[in-house]
Amino acid sequence: MQLDFKRGDFPDGFLFGTATSAYQIEGASFGGAGLCQWDIFAQTPGNVVRGENGAVACDHYHRWEADLDLVRDAGLDSYRFSTSWARVMPDGKTVNPEGLDFYDRLVDGMLERGIKPMATLYHWEMPAALQDLGGWRNRDVADWFADFTTHVMTRIGDRMHTVAPVNEPWCVAWLSHFMGHHAPGLRDIRAATRAMHHVLLAHGKSTQAMRALGMTGLGAVMNHEYAQPVDDTEEAARLARIYDGIYNRWFLGGVFRKEYPADIIEHLGPHMPHGWQDDFDTIAQPLDWVGINYYTRKLIGPDGSDLFPYLEEREGPLEKTAMDWEIYPDGLHHFIHHTGQYTDLPIYITENGLASYDRVEDGRVMDAQRIRYLNSHVAAVKRAMDEGANVAGYTIWSLLDNYEWALGYDKRFGLVHVDFDSLERTPKQSWHALKTALAH
Incomplete structure (x- = not known):
């Protein structure tokens, strides 16, 4: 089964990439990393499936060279990775040289392979020591984060193609402080509201810190869910408008219009x-x-309560x-x-990208659903571009099966299968299909 698109369907310079995150793949027990809020969250029964954590994960810390070979060999142009605050500054204050190294x-490994970082x-990955001080509820987090930014980008900022301060501010704030599904696992509207603001303040101060280093290629990464009414009432x-306001309009409005949605501020x-x-x-x-x-849509209806x-x-x-x-x-197109x-x-x-039920059988992983998913979503991107949208690249989540946060190691998002006992990597059918598509 092959992909319907090929590189030649897109303009010169359009970047096809893949992504990971530090805690989900590196192995937080290696290289002098300190405790982060996810280590603590996973120690509380009921928070994470089987109490699993990122102590070993995919052991990318030791296997990064072979993993970058997988990015290069698929013909991908870019690799979106994250830095671990708890690895670089284990106590939130002191720099760990092993982390920066x-x-x-x-980054040098990416460049040696022709991959854009x-x-x-x-x-x-909030260091536990900073979470103890209130984490994203504490306004000082913006300055802590700017300090972390300066330490990291003083070392690697000269080689970045792009940098975003924060991944998915809605998850950092609302999912983690109001819904309680992610670390630190709070269900507190006041904590969530302050985190919603402070995460954007930290984004701004981090951006200022990188500009002070003379950096360009700076952006913001928002996660979006398409909200539709469950019926015609x-x-x-x-x-559905409230859901859209919290999830989508709040963060875009703050960063690009200097305002929050009036219907949510109410x-x-x-x-x-x-x-x-x-x-x-x-x-x-x-x-x-x-x-x-972007991953999905939700149908929104009343919960029968009188609580926002x-x-x-x-x-x-x-x-x-x-x-x-x-x-x-169609939600991605929207x-x-x-x-x-x-x-x-x-x-x-x-x-x-998507999680699918992937197994190695006779040395192969046949993930036809992922190929169909990529076909339909890349087609949505191309349709928007044909309508005049300025899209510069498409990044697949994820390179590797990994630690899927509160869901442990059950959900497999990777282009590459990982056996979490042996840590053996097996490129899936989708990886091979992508390699073929990007060669033409």
């Missing part, structure tokens, strides 16, 4: 930190590109992934144009 080697500074439409305003309106000049630093992470946000998420009727996420490529209403900057699709 690792990322130095990793696309860095994300924070993919959810006015109430469902209102609730509810979250009483919980905002003092003087939040004065922070937008810092939040809305000039950028060079914007990233879209008053809504319930439901899955639609279409084919599902192993995450039970509905496959809805968000490309939606983002274009906020900025005319180049857009990168910085994450798109």
